[in-house]
Amino acid sequence: MSTDPAGHCSILIVDDMEENLIALEAVLGPLHQHLVRARSGEEALKAMLRQEFAVVLLDVRMPGMDGFETAANMKRLDQTKDVPVILVTGTGASTDNAYRGYAIGAADFITKPIDPWMLRTKVNVFLELYRKNRQLATRAQPVDADRLAEISQRLTRIEVLLRGRPDAGTAVLADRIAELEHTVGALLPHHTAG
Structure with missing residues (x-):
């Protein structure tokens, strides 16, 4: 080793x-x-x-x-x-x-x-x-694009669910998840910021 x-x-x-x-x-x-x-x-x-x-x-x-x-x-x-x-x-x-x-x-x-x-x-x-x-x-090792895409999709679903709730605390959590989704998305090949 x-x-x-x-x-x-x-x-x-x-x-x-x-x-x-x-x-x-x-x-x-x-x-x-x-x-x-x-x-x-x-x-x-x-x-x-x-x-x-x-x-x-x-x-x-x-x-x-x-x-x-x-x-x-x-x-x-x-x-x-x-x-x-x-x-x-x-x-x-x-x-x-x-x-x-x-x-x-x-x-x-x-x-x-x-x-x-x-x-x-x-x-x-x-x-x-x-x-x-x-x-x-x-x-420099290749990123597992399929796994990252799956994580990004799950984060998007969680964000949508949280934004639909009226609790003010969930909005902050939804914002954090949106940031995470953006970070994971940036790791995907051919990602374009949106």
């Missing part, structure tokens, strides 16, 4: 060294998100195919499939190509590594030792983008 009802997202942290994973968990812990570990590029790719992640922190230097190759593979797969990847490397990193990372589609590139505040801030930006994209995707 990508987000839970409390808005928690999943973050994938990838490093072959246990102490680095522990350090990343300590730094990211205050964000209160679901952290998933992977100890290799292969393990990271498998994890990404099993679930959705808001962001990936990926160590560059790993045995076997290194971070660059892992990121390149992530960007080639339809299911994972849009997940932002932050590449993490040691202090001796050259600018060539940063260029190489950006060229394969990495969203950011940071060097160790990691500034905890900076990393949390960067990750938080990607978490917010992820949440906003999820909200937009939910809003």
Whole structure:
């Protein structure tokens, strides 16, 4: 699951060294998100195919499939190509590594030792983008026009019944129902305000 009802997202942290994973968990812990570990590029790719992640922190230097190759593979797969990847490397990193990372589609590139505040801030930006994209995707889902039309018809019938009653309180309720009907009608495809 990508987000839970409390808005928690999943973050994938990838490093072959246990102490680095522990350090990343300590730094990211205050964000209160679901952290998933992977100890290799292969393990990271498998994890990404099993679930959705808001962001990936990926160590560059790993045995076997290194971070660059892992990121390149992530960007080639339809299911994972849009997940932002932050590449993490040691202090001796050259600018060539940063260029190489950006060229394969990495969203950011940071060097160790990691500034905890900076990393949390960067990750938080990607978490917010992820949440906003999820909200937009939910809003973009097609509206069930038949169901909305049925609701609108029922509201119209209730409004007519209430307007026919002499009680002053029902007029206010009828006005509220008319507003609701207008709102539901606006959601219908090809609705024209009337």
